[in-house]
Amino acid sequence: MSRRVVVVGHGMVGARFVEEVRRRDPKGARIRLTVLGAEPRPAYNRVLLSTVLAGGLSAPAVELHPAGWAARLRVDLRTGVTATAIDRERRIVRTDAGSDVSYDELVLATGSRAWLPPIDGMADPNVVTFRDLADCERIIDLARPGARFAVLGGGLLGCEAARGLVARGVDVTLVHPKPHLMERQLDGGAGEVLAGTLRRLGVDVLLGRTAVAWEAGAGLRCTGSAVPGGELVAADALVVAAGVRAETGLAADAGIAVDRGVLVDDRLGTSDVRVHAIGDCAQHSGAAAGLVQPGWEQAGVLADLLTTEDPGARYRGTPPVTRLKARDVDLATVGEPGALDGPGAEVLRFADPVGGRYASLALRGDRVVGGAMIGLPDAAASMIQFYDTGMPAPADRLGLLLGRALPGAPETADPGHLPASAVVCRCNTVTKGALVTAWRAGATDVPALSRATRAGTGCGSCGDTVRGICAWLAESDPPVISPVREEGAA
Ligand SMILES: Cc1cc2nc3c(=O)[nH]c(=O)nc-3n(C[C@H](O)[C@H](O)[C@H](O)COP(=O)(O)OP(=O)(O)OC[C@H]3O[C@@H](n4cnc5c(N)ncnc54)[C@H](O)[C@@H]3O)c2cc1C
Incomplete structure (x- = not known):
């Protein structure tokens, strides 16, 4: 039954x-x-x-x-x-x-569900959260070129929303209550570099501002130590990305x-x-x-x-890895918030605010336990690989910090050099080894690999890597094509 x-x-x-x-x-x-x-x-x-x-x-x-x-x-x-x-x-x-x-x-x-701060004006139709497709359609509807938007919340979603709105030709002010952006994942230096990158892309970033009311037809009223009398961020619409x-x-x-x-x-x-x-x-x-x-x-x-397929199955947790999905902003973080300033951690840092680059890594007993990379895709890929595999970090800490400690890393490397255990698709936990196995079982193009393993069906950021692995396999392990028999041949 x-x-x-x-x-x-x-x-x-x-x-x-x-x-x-x-x-x-x-x-x-x-x-x-x-x-x-x-x-x-x-x-x-x-x-x-x-x-x-x-x-x-x-x-x-x-x-x-x-x-x-x-x-x-x-x-x-x-x-x-x-x-x-x-x-x-x-x-x-x-x-x-x-x-x-x-x-x-x-x-x-x-x-x-999206959290709405308990301030006046949140019921205004021009105030929209960013959680579902209906929200997204509403925001797009309001985002006519020339419109002025305030985005409340400088976490991952707020930064993505602000970047997306700028791409639509909208004036955007990103308002965040903390002294730096994405404080749950980033330290102050990284937050500063991210703010600089967003500013260069056209987002006006205001930090240390607490929203106190939405005034329909005027904008977002804020307070903060930098603005003793408070200030009004002029805006026609407000996207609330203040947490879930x-x-x-x-x-x-x-x-x-x-x-x-x-x-x-x-x-x-x-x-x-x-x-x-x-x-x-x-x-x-x-x-x-x-x-x-x-x-x-x-x-x-x-x-x-x-289904009783595996009565011994257990969920033991998933190490957190996040990526910002915003065009021209390459940002990845690993580890729990606070890993970078926990006691006893060895912390490595490199900052190039003018070039929009930042790297930080926290190690504990030679293992990468946290970190953030901005504008350094090779270093980000290597950080994620050290974090995922728990491989001991090399003595050359500078090479590690700048992503030169591995012969290859998923996003950038020659796929042939990647270890089979490298996680290629993060959302679906698909390794290079799983892609190779699927290829050998007959999934010999990108859509077939994706159907067999689900790689690329989440956030899609692994698409280039999957295509690279597919091209590498086509050369190194070409599919066996059954010889075509001539019409009428015995
Ligand atoms: C804009 C955006 C970007 C994101 N980017 C990333 C990313 O890059 N990487 C990442 O890992 N995560 C990202 N996330 C988070 C990710 O989307 C969530 O972790 C994921 O959707 C969680 O899936 P879920 O099914 O648990 O919840 P949801 O996808 O939220 O689905 C829950 C569903 O349950 C329904 N529901 C709730 N209560 C009831 C009820 N009583 N009866 C019937 N139905 C109900 C809701 O309407 C909803 O449809 C992002 C989220 C957003 C909004």
């Missing part, structure tokens, strides 16, 4: 969980799937919204699946339906569509343990054995999510467990 699994949330991780279940149980013999998605459309690649905002992709191009996908996979997909309550005793999910859905196992993949909060309300209301996210163990189980949580809404080992790679890894582990 198949078990009924209900998934709440049809975002990047809920959709991936469905794929992972059907990879293991293609006919639905073990699992019947019902998916409830609050958004009115089927799942799309949220990570690529910054590229949509910058004009690099259209909305249909970021859809995750072709029409008819759910029906083909025997999935009861209900879009535009919000789960409103969980009755854990009767194992029922209530919805705003008036229908109750019963479950044997419930998977929460409710993601996160895990969507935990449904779980908390049902009495399931939550902290910053829904608390889960290595089996992605919550405090109720029948309820699981994955993706941005889940909190594993104290680490709040917010990146797609952990969520996609969790989706695979939970699919292993619920």
